[in-house]
Amino acid sequence: MKKRILIVEDDPAISELLRYNLEQNNFHALTAFDGQEAMELLKSVSFSLVLLDLMLPKISGLEIIKRLRADKNKVPIIILTAKDSQEDKVTGLNLGADDYVTKPFEITELIARVNAVLRRQGAEANHINTNAPLQIDNNNFQAVVAGKHILLTKTEYKLFKYLYDNVNITLTREQIAQHLGDISTFSLQSSRAIDIQISHLRDKIEQNPKEPKYLQTVRGFGYRLTM
Structure with missing residues (x-):
């Protein structure tokens, strides 16, 4: 079964570029163009990973990370950041993001980072937490x-x-x-x-x-x- 990835990006051109290339690499990609739409999808659909722009309408990317981690949602998150947003990048990682990619990015690097995060997630999933029911x-x-x-x-x-x-x-x-x-x-x-x-x-x-x-x-x- 294809892994499902949510793309949260308000720029339609970038969103379509990501969607197309993820689909070409055997992922199933869904898109959201603002933070509110993303949160609604995340509440109703199970995703393997989220590609998250930080500068979003309605609800910011950082706020999305904060809410997900507060709700114990451990879905892996790769944040998409502008070159000069070092502070937001650090904040996102501290809030619980798993990795980041700086815009403009090479699509091959982004796909490699997606695969790397998913491999780490798989390794962690195979570690059994005996305290969980x-x-x-x-x-x-x-x-x-x-x-x-x-x-x-x-x-x-x-x-x-x-x-x-x-x-x-x-x-x-x-x-x-x-x-x-x-x-x-x-x-x-x-x-x-x-x-x-x-x-x-x-x-x-x-x-x-x-x-x-x-x-x-x-x-x-x-x-x-x-x-």
Whole structure:
């Protein structure tokens, strides 16, 4: 699955340049042209990384970083800064940004920095925090519940990872079925198959599968992993 990147840039030409080149490098890119639009997207969509201009209408880039980190949102952020904005660059990094690129920039350098930040994020994600109630162990294809490693089948792991990568976002049965790759067209039979896989996964990660704490049913839509 392509990694989803949010471009927050009020200059349409720069935004389109970034979007085009990210798409050419096998990323899925969404755009926002002001800080308010960016915050709305960040609340409703899961992103692998944010490219963030600091000088934005409505809500500044620095304020976006501040709000995200205050909400414990750890999405990696690369800030886009002007040549003479050394102070803003330092402030952004101190607030929790992961890297910066100075305008004007070489697109090859920016793509390299995006990949480097995502690699670091992946390495950190594979370090299991046993104090967290629910984690994923990508090295061993397991779920980790209250520090205990849980064996999963191949399908259960793929389902759990998809839900985990989209935590707090409702996924439809059709989206889940397409991700698992078991269907060409969605049907009632596919829907029932997903419900069965969800039930198996609940049996493994929930203390009480009949009253799930993490893997929630969103009636009329699908399922959501909540943490």
